[in-house]
Amino acid sequence: MDFELKSLHLSQVATQEADALIVLWPDAADAVTASAAPDDALMRWATAAVADADIDKAVGSLLLAHRLPGVQARKVALVRSGDASPAATRKAVLAAVGALKLGSNKRLLLWAGEVSAGALAALLQATADASYSYTTTKSKAQPRSLQHVLVGVHDATALQGAFAQARATVKAVEWAKEWANRPPNHATPTLLAEAAQQLAQGKRLQVEVLGPQDVTKLGMGAYLAVAQGAEEPLRFIVLRYQGAPKASAPVVLVGKGITFDTGGISLKPGPEMDEMKFDMSGAAAVLGTFVALAELQPALNVVGLVPCCENMPDGRAVKPGDVVTSLSGQTIEILNTDAEGRLILCDALTYAERFKPRALIDVATLTGACVIALGNLRAGLYSNRDELAQALQAAGDATLDPCWRMPLDDEYEEGLKSNFADMANIAGRPAGSVTAAKFLQKFVAPEQAWAHLDIAGVAWKGGAAKGATGRPVALLLQYLLDEAARMAKESAQAPQAAAGAKRRKR
Structure with a gap:
């Protein structure tokens, strides 16, 4: 359009x-x-x-x-x-x-x-x-009429900047919708990686795709455990946008890319399981955000990490009770194979350390508990930094893509204790979205500014209106543009601060 x-x-x-x-x-x-x-x-x-x-x-x-x-x-x-x-x-x-x-x-x-x-x-x-209407896999689909x-x-002159951002946001949201809406056999990890490579062609983007051997060499045992029951090979997408000098620390976005989730051996109920094609909505949102970055070209660096795989229940699949070793070296007892998103994300969060991020944000359809807590209006927001949480909440409010900050008290970790590993991957039903976030926090350095967005309630709609929403692309993009503006302000103020310090020394 x-x-x-x-x-x-x-x-x-x-x-x-x-x-x-x-x-x-x-x-x-x-x-x-x-x-x-x-x-x-x-x-x-x-x-x-x-x-x-x-x-x-x-x-x-x-x-x-x-x-x-x-x-x-x-x-x-x-x-x-x-x-x-x-x-x-x-x-x-x-x-x-x-x-x-x-x-x-x-x-x-x-x-x-x-x-x-x-x-x-x-x-x-x-x-x-x-x-909008989805048409990709319809045999007699009509092109969009409008x-x-x-x-x-x-x-119009006064609104040109806002218009350019809004138009880029629409394009990015529709890209995310398109890939989240595609059936799982039309949006495999390989196909999603190829889409990311096409996205980077001729743009200010670089993409690297890692396969099973690469991930094995790295030691991503948690990620590999989820993927091992699937015939479709995993793909780990690393996307880079450079809008600032190389020395400038990037914002790193991590998107959960479970292209289909059966629950694994802890098999989900049959009704509405088809909606588990939307379990890669975090991945679609992160990749969609790069669509807008390439168009708007803000002055900051951004890295996107998208671990993709299917969660399937074959004879090689990980079992409840298995213990795996993550990239961080921490061991995990897998009590429920349907809590798989946190397993692929934890290795991606550890991988993100090599970029020394100014901020690290993961986006995932992580828990049904978040849907119970917040419904389908606001995404759940968890963060170890007030400033980062406030910036994300402000971006969400500004774009009508709202989130709500949830607690991260240390006491919520108690349920993750295991007799057989450093931690378990679940902690029971109470405060399920919070304990999932606490699990992820164990793979983030205390000094690292980090936020987790649980989008399980907002990434898609069910029933007659079934389909992806493209959230939280608008929130992420607004946050990145705001961050670029903050960085520009800091850069402009730095010489003045240095000059003032020099004068005080005299």
């Missing part, structure tokens, strides 16, 4: 060529009434509808028109956008796009008027979400 931003006054909108038109009407616009006798047909219709209370004031309420005289667009939707906040804008756009039933319509004009950067981003993402979206605002 192609987005375009243009400066337009509402009086100019009627003459623009489009198959469908959406006019966002915030509460602040109610001061414009029909008594003002506007010159154009669209403005007269909208103001009269508001003055006559033909459209409710609730956000998302709308009024539809067909072949409105004087308006080029065949379909028109006037929709309430409340206080014009990002959340209200998203709700309004989703309602309007759904009501218009765009079908074969190829060009949409969406007039937003005076809009904030955050609301503009919400507008683009909502339009993309509402018109090809071009023109967004009209009062001042």
Whole structure:
């Protein structure tokens, strides 16, 4: 889908060529009434509808028109956008796009008027979400009908930076959705690694793919244990984006890439097991974030580590009670083979140490317990640094991709004790998402700033709306852009601080 931003006054909108038109009407616009006798047909219709209370004031309420005289667009939707906040804008756009039933319509004009950067981003993402459909493995799938979206605002020049970021975010989210939605036989570890290699071609990215022999030589015993029951070979993807000098410490993102999870010997129940193709949503989110990095090229370095494999129950599969040795040298008693995500992540977290990260963030559909705790609105956030946690939470709030910080008290480690290894891989049902995070923390150096995002409740939707959401791509990208801005500020302040110190010595 192609987005375009243009400066337009509402009086100019009627003459623009489009198959469908959406006019966002915030509460602040109610001061414009029909008594003002506007010159154009669209403005007269909208103001009269508001003055006559033909459209409710609730956000998302709308009024539809067909072949409105004087308006080029065949379909028109006037929709309430409340206080014009990002959340209200998203709700309004989703309602309007759904009501218009765009079908074969190829060009949409969406007039937003005076809009904030955050609301503009919400507008683009909502339009993309509402018109998205998965087609890759359908024999008679039609291409996406909506090809071009023109967004009209009062001042396009002032919003160019926000627009570029929003457009890149949409592209990245849709990349993540696409790969998470693909059936497991169309998204094997090998195919996902090939997608990462294609992603890096001609871009400011470098990719390295490690196979079973490489991982064995490294000593990633926990990762290998999960993969050993599968016919599909594991793939460990290492992706690098360099936007700053090589000496600049990178942010390292780690994404769980279980391309299908049967639970292994601790087999999952049959109903809804097909949804375990989404267990690589963390991997898809990390790789999708690199799609946007390559386009926006922020001034920082980022490393993506994506351990991929299947969790299958054949005769070679790891068994409950087996003890394995991780890359860190710590031994793990595997009490439940369905707690496999933490096993591949722990070796990836240890591998990340070689990059000396300024921040280390892992993203995983890790626990059903997190879904019970937080539902499908907020991802679970665990961190050993307040500053990092606050930055991630702020990024999530800004992008409508929210998370919520959970505890990491040392007492939660008690359940991970084992009589036969340094630790067990599970600690029972109570506080299951917290104890999973505490397991991962054992593989992070105390001095390392680290955060874990449990996205099990937000990475996909079930039921009739079954499909991937692309979360938390928007959160990760916003955090990285904010981090680049912080680094630039630190760099600018460094000479001044040095000069001040020199003067004080005198």
